[in-house]
Amino acid sequence: MSALLQTRNLTRRYSGLVAVDSVDMEVHEGEIHALIGPNGAGKTTLFNLISGLTAPSEGSITLAGREVAALPAERRAALGLARTFQNIRVFSAMTVLENVLTGLQPRRRCGLAATLLRTPMFRREERTLVARALVALETVGLAARADEPAGGLSYGDQRRVEIARAIAPEPALLLLDEPAAGMNPAETEALGRLVRRIRDGGTTVLLVEHDMGFVMDISDAVTVLSFGKCICQGTPVEVRSSPEVMEAYLGQKVAARLAQRFAGAQAGRASA
Amino acid sequence: MLAQQLVNGVLLGATYALFALGFTLMFGVLKVINLTYGFYFTAGAFAALFFTRYVVASVWLALPVAAIAAGIIAMACDGLLLTRLRRRGAPELSSLMVTVGAVLALNSAAAALFSPDIRRLPVGLVSVESFNFWGVRVTTAQFLVLGASIVLVGALIWLLRGTRVGVAIRAVAENPEAAGLMGINTGRTAALVSFVSGALAGAGGMLIGLNFNAIHPYMGEEMMLRGFVVVIVGGLGDIRGALIAGLMLGVVEVLTAGYIDSGMKEAVSFAILVLVLWTRPSGLFGAPKLRRA
Amino acid sequence: MDLSWLDDFLWTYQNVIHSVGINGLLALSMYVVLAVGQLSLGQAAFMGLGAYSAALMTLKLGWPFWMVLPLSCVVPILFALAIGLPTLRLSGVYLAIATVGLGEVLKALYVNIDYVGGALGLTGIPEATETWMIYGLLALAVLAFWLVARSGIGRAMEAIREDETAARVMGVSCFRYQLGALVVSAMLAGIAGALEAHSTSLISPGEFGFEPEVSILSFALLGGIGTPIGPVVGAFILTLLPELLRGMADLRLVFNGVIIVVAVLFMPEGLVALRLRRRSA
Numbered sequence: 061m062s063a064l065l066q067t068r069n070l071t072r073r074y075s076g077l078v079a080v081d082s083v084d085m086e087v088h089e090g091e092i093h094a095l096i097g098p099n100g101a102g103k104t105t106l107f108n109l110i111s112g113l114t115a116p117s118e119g120s121i122t123l124a125g126r127e128v129a130a131l132p133a134e135r136r137a138a139l140g141l142a143r144t145f146q147n148i149r150v151f152s153a154m155t156v157l158e159n160v161l162t163g164l165q166p167r168r169r170c171g172l173a174a175t176l177l178r179t180p181m182f183r184r185e186e187r188t189l190v191a192r193a194l195v196a197l198e199t200v201g202l203a204a205r206a207d208e209p210a211g212g213l214s215y216g217d218q219r220r221v222e223i224a225r226a227i228a229p230e231p232a233l234l235l236l237d238e239p240a241a242g243m244n245p246a247e248t249e250a251l252g253r254l255v256r257r258i259r260d261g262g263t264t265v266l267l268v269e270h271d272m273g274f275v276m277d278i279s280d281a282v283t284v285l286s287f288g289k290c291i292c293q294g295t296p297v298e299v300r301s302s303p304e305v306m307e308a309y310l311g312q313k314v315a316a317r318l319a320q321r322f323a324g325a326q327a328g329r330a331s332a
Numbered sequence: 333m334l335a336q337q338l339v340n341g342v343l344l345g346a347t348y349a350l351f352a353l354g355f356t357l358m359f360g361v362l363k364v365i366n367l368t369y370g371f372y373f374t375a376g377a378f379a380a381l382f383f384t385r386y387v388v389a390s391v392w393l394a395l396p397v398a399a400i401a402a403g404i405i406a407m408a409c410d411g412l413l414l415t416r417l418r419r420r421g422a423p424e425l426s427s428l429m430v431t432v433g434a435v436l437a438l439n440s441a442a443a444a445l446f447s448p449d450i451r452r453l454p455v456g457l458v459s460v461e462s463f464n465f466w467g468v469r470v471t472t473a474q475f476l477v478l479g480a481s482i483v484l485v486g487a488l489i490w491l492l493r494g495t496r497v498g499v500a501i502r503a504v505a506e507n508p509e510a511a512g513l514m515g516i517n518t519g520r521t522a523a524l525v526s527f528v529s530g531a532l533a534g535a536g537g538m539l540i541g542l543n544f545n546a547i548h549p550y551m552g553e554e555m556m557l558r559g560f561v562v563v564i565v566g567g568l569g570d571i572r573g574a575l576i577a578g579l580m581l582g583v584v585e586v587l588t589a590g591y592i593d594s595g596m597k598e599a600v601s602f603a604i605l606v607l608v609l610w611t612r613p614s615g616l617f618g619a620p621k622l623r624r625a
Numbered sequence: 626m627d628l629s630w631l632d633d634f635l636w637t638y639q640n641v642i643h644s645v646g647i648n649g650l651l652a653l654s655m656y657v658v659l660a661v662g663q664l665s666l667g668q669a670a671f672m673g674l675g676a677y678s679a680a681l682m683t684l685k686l687g688w689p690f691w692m693v694l695p696l697s698c699v700v701p702i703l704f705a706l707a708i709g710l711p712t713l714r715l716s717g718v719y720l721a722i723a724t725v726g727l728g729e730v731l732k733a734l735y736v737n738i739d740y741v742g743g744a745l746g747l748t749g750i751p752e753a754t755e756t757w758m759i760y761g762l763l764a765l766a767v768l769a770f771w772l773v774a775r776s777g778i779g780r781a782m783e784a785i786r787e788d789e790t791a792a793r794v795m796g797v798s799c800f801r802y803q804l805g806a807l808v809v810s811a812m813l814a815g816i817a818g819a820l821e822a823h824s825t826s827l828i829s830p831g832e833f834g835f836e837p838e839v840s841i842l843s844f845a846l847l848g849g850i851g852t853p854i855g856p857v858v859g860a861f862i863l864t865l866l867p868e869l870l871r872g873m874a875d876l877r878l879v880f881n882g883v884i885i886v887v888a889v890l891f892m893p894e895g896l897v898a899l900r901l902r903r904r905s906a
Contacts, residue, residue, distance in 0.1 A: 111794050137796030149791040151784055161777065162784045166796030168777045175776045176769055182776070189777070225795065365718045367725075416890060425664045425717045426889050429842065432666065433885025436839040440878035553835060557729040560722045568718075595737025602730040609711040609723060 063122075064089040064264050065110065065233055070119035072105055079105040081288035082119065087233065087281075092255060092265045094275045094296075097285035098308060103268045104146060106285065107235055110266075111143045112136045124232060138166045140232035144222040144239065146268075152211025156202060156221050159210050160193040163225035167192075196228035199261075200254060216247050220254075227258055234258060236267040240274050252278050276300065284308065336468050337590045338583060343474045345582020346481040347540050351555055352562035352574045353488060354532030360569030361505040361525045363424060367431040368409050369533055369559065370552030371438045376402035376534025377541040377551060378442075381451055389454050391542070395480060398538040399531035406530020407523050409434065415519070435553075442549040451547045458542065477539045484535055485575065488528070492571075501525060505569075561601045565608050567615020576617065635756070643824045645864045646759035647817050652844035652856035653766050654813035659850045660774075661799075661806045662786040663717055667708070667724030668814045668841045670731050671701040673833030675815025676822040677735065680747045683823070690753035690823060697819030698812040705811035706804075713803045720807075728838055735830035746829030747822075754824040762820075763857070766813060770853035782806070836878055843881040846888040 065087040072080040080102045087093045095103050108114035110121060112133030121129045128136050142163070151159050167189065174182045197203040200220040205213070210221050219239065226234055236255070240248045248271060255278060259265050269275050275282065275296070282299040284292040286308035292299055299305055355369050379401035380394040388394075413430045462471040492498040503511040504521045512518045533552075540555070541547040562581055566573025581601060588600045608616065635642065651668055658665040679697035682688045688696075708727060712719040736744045773779050784792040785799050793799055822828045840863070848859030863884070867877045 113790060113794065132798075133790075133793040134796050134798045137794055143794050145791070149788050151787045151791070153787060154780070154783060158780055158783075162780050162792070162797070163795045165777055165781050165784075170777070172773070172778065175778055176772050178772065186777070229796070365722065413886065413890070423662075423717075425662070425721070428664060428718060428721055429846070430886050430889045432839055432842060433846075433882045433889070435882070436836060437879045437882025437886065440836070440876070440882065444876065444879070554729075557726055560726050564719075564722065593737070595733065598730045598733035602726050605726055606707065606711070606723065609708075609715075609719065613711060613715050613719070 063087065064124055065266065066122045067106075067110070068120045068122075070106070070109060070121060071117050072102075072109055072114060073117045078288050080109060080116075080285075083285070083288075083290045085283050085290060085293065087264060087266050089232075089264055090259065090262075091280040092259050092267070092278055093281045093283065094279040095266060095268045095283050095285065096270075096272075096275055096299075100287075101285040101308075102288040103285055104237065105288075107143065107237055107268060111141060111235060134166075137229075137231075140229075141235070142226035142229065142231035142233070143235035144219070144226050144237055146237040146241065148215070148218045148222055150210045150213075150218050150221050150225070152209070154210055155207050156197065156210050156213070156224075157190070157193055157206040159221050160196055160225045160228050161189055163196075163228045164189045164193060167229055193224075193228055196224040199227065199257065200224045215242055219243075223254070223258075227261075227263060230261075231263055233264045233266060236265060236269075238268055238270065240269055240271045248274055333590075335466075337586050339468050339470065340474075341583030341586035342579055343470075343478055343582070344543075344586060345579035346478050347536055347543065347578075348558050348562055348581050349575045349578025350481045350484060350532060350539070351536040352559050352566070352578050353485065353571060354529035354536075355559045356563045356566065356569055356571060356574040357488070357525060357532075358529040359563065360571070361501055362410075362414070362418075362522055364414060364427045364431070365424075366410075366414070366529075367428070367435045367556065368406075368413075368438060369529070370556040371409075371435055371442075372402040372406050372530040372533035372552070373537035373540075373555050374439070374442065374549060374552035375405050376537035377547045378446070378537075379534065380538035380541065381453060381547050384454050384457055389457055391458055391476065394457075395535060395538060399535040402534020402537065403527040403531035406526045406533070410522060410526035415522070418522070439549060439553060446549055448549055452545050453542060453547070473542050477543050480535065480539055484532060488532065489571075491528070497524065557598060558601070561605045564605050565616055567617055570615055570617060573615050573617040577615075639756070640825070641865070641868055642756060643754065643759060643820075645861055646756070646763050647821050647824070648841070648844060648860040648864045649763045649857040650759070650766060650813055650817040650820075651841045652848065652860035653763075653770065653853060654810040654817065655841050655845040656850050656853060656856040657770065657806045657810045657813070658803075659845055660782050660786060661803045662789060663713070663803050663806070664721045664842075665724045665807060665810060666721050666835075666838055666842070667705075667727045668810065669833045669835075669838035670724065670728035671705065671811040671814035672818035672821070672837075673728075673731055673735070673828075673830075674701045674704055675818030676828045676833070677741055677747070677818075678815075679819030680750050680822045680828055681741070683750060683753075684747065690751075693823075694758075694816065694819050698815035701811040701815035701818075702808055705807050709804050709807040713800055713807070725835070725838075728834060732830045732834045735833075742829075744830060746827060746832075748827040750822050750826045750828070752823060752826050754820045759820055759824075762816065767853050767857060774853060778802075839885070840878070840881045843884045843888075847884050849888075849892075 063086040067083055067085045070080060070083045071078065083106060095106065097103055105114060109116050112131060116129055119129065120127055123136065123139055123141060126139065128139065151162065168185065170182045170185050194203055194206065197206055200223050202217060202220055202224060210218065213221065223239070240251055243251060252274060255265055279296055282294065282296050283290060284299060284305050291304045291308060292302045351373060358364065358366050358369065376398035380398040383397045384390070384394050413434055414427055417427050417430065458476060459472045462469050492501060500511070500516045500521050503514070503516055504518055508518050537552065558581060562574055562577045566577035584600060584604065585597045588597050651672060654668050675697040678700040679693050682693045682696060683690065704727065708723045709720065712723050735741055741747060781792065781797045782802060784797055785802055789799050844860035844863055845856040847863060848855030848857065850856065863881060
């Protein structure tokens with residue numbers, strides 16, 4: 061399987077602090093990949109590096125085999141990268157539909173002249189894009205509220221507007237920054253179904269999430285960051301039983317005790 | 333001839349540095365380009381003018397009066413115009429726009445009130461004596477300007493580096509949210525920084541008024557161009573950069589006036605500003621950094 | 626029907642009618658930059674460049690007005706590029722600072738260059754501007770901005786204004802939009818300058834400094850930038866008001882300044898607080 065996204069030695073230093081420390085990560089096509097780690101592990105910085113909002117101090121980022129570390133965010137978006145934000149960033153004065161149409165802006169081919177003359181091509185394109193935006197809204201279940209101002213929606217619905225806006229251009233890779241934050245269990249479950257549907261539609265998903273149940277349930281692969289370093293990468297099962305991960309999450313002492321008990325239980329089972 | 337011009341340039345540059353220092357401090361800590369800054373400069377000069385004319389004709393008393401008066405006006409402007417926007421978390425351009433409007437209103441009101449004529453400080457306020465060092469002439473006023481600038485810059489550096497208040501100011505400059513969480517009163521720090529910046533501008537206004545013997549309502553507006561050049565060349569928010577760039581600008585202006593044409597002073601300084609923006613946008617002395625990766 | 630009263634009216638108030646329309650064009654030139662979340666304080670400077678270059682083409686080269694008018698935007702555009710290219714890659718304050726500086730410098734230059742008439746400026750420019758030209762261009766500009774605002778380009782501009790970072794990760798090149806807006810803005814201001822020069826027949830350095838600049842900003846902020854109509858309405862009100870209330874002519878600039886402060890602090894949407902409706906579905 062080829063890696064859709066690959067980082068090599070990716071590093072970001074701030075004065076005296078290494079937020080992301082030589083991370084090698086691979087996200088494969090067609091998977092749901094989770095990025096987890098304790099608070100302050102550098103997950104959001106890594107997202108910003110991948111999406112181009114922060115320039116790396118060192119290292120490379122390849123998207124579908126193409127080096128993108130030097131490209132500005134808008135060029136990476138045109139190459140099929142989309143993302144949402146941890147603190148929601150919908151355009152609150154615009155309607156829901158307008159938000160999603162903005163996400164389709166790079167797909168637009170009509171220039172200024174066609175816009176001013178309202179050529180048939182301009183009208184056709186506008187109709188096509190509106191149709192595509194409505195499909196994206198249908199996917200997240202907000203088609204009925206297309207004409208409402210986005211700022212008036214509930215927190216969870218704004219989150220879904222952001223997702224619709226990101227998936228409308230059918231990106232190759234979608235980055236979701238804590239999509240389940242502030243959601244109740246029912247909403248989280250619906251979100252899980254939505255993320256799977258997005259993956260099944262052909263978009264690879266990389267997400268940061270704190271809700272472990274959600275992560276373990278949904279992911280095909282998990283990468284664990286701690287203090288800016290990638291300490292483990294594997295399937296949810298592998299990651300769950302990794303001593304390094306337990307240590308990072310629970311601290312050394314608790315992890316040692318748990319490992320002991322885990323070993324004891326296995327010994328007991330073996331002897332039985 | 334060249335030596336005389338270099339000395340004149342450095343003396344002029346000292347006042348530019350002093351003026352730009354408050355401007356860059358305000359940006360560095362409060363993250364606002366405050367265009368009313370030019371008005372504080374005018375206000376300081378007028379305060380000194382009225383004080384020396386109607387109260388006591390003493391330079392030594394007029395300087396603190398000018399500084400304090402301008403400082404208070406600066407604090408009031410910040411409180412009335414910018415506190416609200418800061419609390420609302422408004423974008424930086426909103427704050428800039430408010431100060432643009434305010435400075436137009438203030439300057440025009442001052443011109444309507446005091447008439448745009450040029451006024452002069454009372455005759456005999458400083459001795460007209462001048463000193464001759466190996467053929468280079470330095471007037472008493474110039475000595476006074478240089479001495480006052482050095483003392484004020486020294487006082488500012490001491491305030492920032494050597495006091496608890498300075499630690500608070502630097503913490504707010506670095507990260508206002510974190511500073512607030514650590515128990516620093518950010519509102520009071522903003523007021524203090526406004527006062528200090530305004531005081532520097534006011535002192536600068538009086539000193540320039542003394543040096544050129546001309547005080548009028550638009551002197552601050554004319555000075556702002558120098559302020560922009562100095563803070564951009566020195567790097568926005570960079571105090572050391574502002575000092576060096578201020579001196580450089582003074583020398584460049586005097587040399588341009590001496591060897592090219594005094595009417596080209598502004599154009600040459602602006603050409604330097606645009607050149608710096610093209611080549612080293614974070615200033616001559618800072619690390620180059622761009623907003624866009 | 627006897628329409629001679631209309632002729633009289635137009636003749637008497639021609640200057641006011643012209644300046645209302647020209648200020649409308651200037652307000653639009655401010656609008657287009659504000660609409661992409663930037664602040665240019667160089668509109669009066671761009672206008673001055675247009676006015677001076679047009680006047681020189683007419684007076685020194687003897688070119689006809691139909692040639693001069695479109696060419697009057699060339700110099701302003703070159704200056705807009707020289708300032709916009711470096712500053713628009715930085716945060717918004719840099720464009721504002723550089724453009725304020727541009728205005729101050731040009732004013733000083735006009736005063737000191739004898740070829741352009743020094744402090745007195747240029748006089749004897751033929752009055753070639755017709756009222757229909759001003760209002761025709763104004764109508765065309767409003768229509769063009771309206772069509773752009775109601776399209777994907779307008780949506781992208783609003784996105785940039787609301788949240789530049791979010792717009793960028795959606796693939797909107799803020800730099801290109803902002804540079805484009807600045808160029809269009811310089812173009813409009815330059816043409817407005819040429820119209821002004823050939824309407825009043827004299828231009829002087831003081832017309833293009835900081836005060837007229839900030840007044841242009843007050844037009845746009847009074848009207849609000851939700852639609853292209855707002856700034857034009859703002860310009861109409863703030864140009865006509867001092868004419869109607871003669872007594873407050875002295876305080877006109879104070880008033881314009883206060884308008885900006887009040888608009889930013891208390892009514893960020895402007896007086897004409899309309900938001901454009903884009904057709905959907």
